[in-house]
């Protein structure tokens with residue numbers, strides 16, 4: 443198996459790859475599941491996402507800023523273990539290179 447590259451996604455591309463359930467999980471994590479090291483707690487007012495990456499393992503990494511303090515935050519969301527998502531992600535990669 444080839445080692446896959448990390449690629450940057452737009453929010454639109456990410457939404458295309460996620461199922462309805464996963465979109466809910468994604469939005470929930472952005473709202474309540476991102477830890478801010480500056481605030482010392484989970485970002486209270488959510489996160490402003492600036493960059494989204496599809497990792498080598500088809501996990502999603504988001505980078506952004508905490509809406510409460512503007513500090514930088516990041517979070518890995520493990521979607522790669524979901525076979526349906528991983529398959530979609532691989533098809534998406536193929537579409538990009540062909």
Ligand SMILES: [Zn+2]
Pocket residue numbers: 478479480481482485508509510511512513
């Ligand atoms: Zn903060």
